[in-house]
Amino acid sequence: MSKPTHFDFENSVSLRVHFQLETKKSFTALVESIKMLPVSTLKKISLKVSDQHIWLGIAHKNKKMYSPNLHLECKKVLNTTQINAKFGPDPALWTLFMFLHFGLGITIISTLIMMYANFVLQKSINFQISLLILCTCIWIALYFYARYNRNRGKKQAYFLLHTIKGVLK
Structure with a gap:
């Protein structure tokens, strides 16, 4: 039973x-x-x-x-x-997916460090903000791509x- x-x-x-x-x-x-x-x-x-x-x-x-x-x-x-x-x-596929997330996380942390350094040096932080927005969009896209694949299966x-x-x- x-x-x-x-x-x-x-x-x-x-x-x-x-x-x-x-x-x-x-x-x-x-x-x-x-x-x-x-x-x-x-x-x-x-x-x-x-x-x-x-x-x-x-x-x-x-x-x-x-x-x-x-x-x-x-x-x-x-x-x-x-x-x-x-x-x-x-x-x-799960390992690749986790590797991509890890890479995005490292990129975000590195970008935040560069953004802080440029902010302290009173330089433009537009590039870092753009990169953070891009990384966030990629992260969201990865999630929805995984949901899409889950629905296909x-x-x-x-x-x-x-x-x-x-x-x-």
């Missing part, structure tokens, strides 16, 4: 949607249930298992840049297995969610 908790993919501000599931199955039984899915379903997903973690993704032939991954972290709690689930993008995310809920029954 599965017991999904709140899953709000539509209205979540977070780019990596979190939710919890609970099942009476053990971790090994859960992995075996996934491996026993129909061949038609297994051809559509990729499965990776490590320790008490399961990663479900879209198979390589159907994978797009925006295809989601579903990370399941399983914990034994009394007679049940509690599953902390998280949807996210491909790890390589919504159909695949619901497929992964439906698959795992079927396994938990």
Whole structure:
């Protein structure tokens, strides 16, 4: 018996949607249930298992840049297995996304330092203000681009969610 908790993919501000599931199955039984899915379903997903973690993704032939991954972290709690689930993008894409944010953060901090130095020296700070506005616009654009990609992968995310809920029954 599965017991999904709140899953709000539509209205979540977070780019990596979190939710919890609970099942009476053990971790090994859960992995075996996934491996026993129909061949038609297994051809559509990729499965990776490590320790008490399961990663479900879209198979390589159907994978797009925006295809989601579903990370399941399983914990034994009394007679049940509690599953902390998280949807996210491909790890390589997420790493690139975080690198771009880190670069923007460094640029903003450097620009603020240059702006302060120019302000103290009573020089023009127009360039620094323009650069700060540009960085802010890029940062906002990155966020909305990530939301756009998440929405493009919504159909695949619901497929992964439906698959795992079927396994938990």
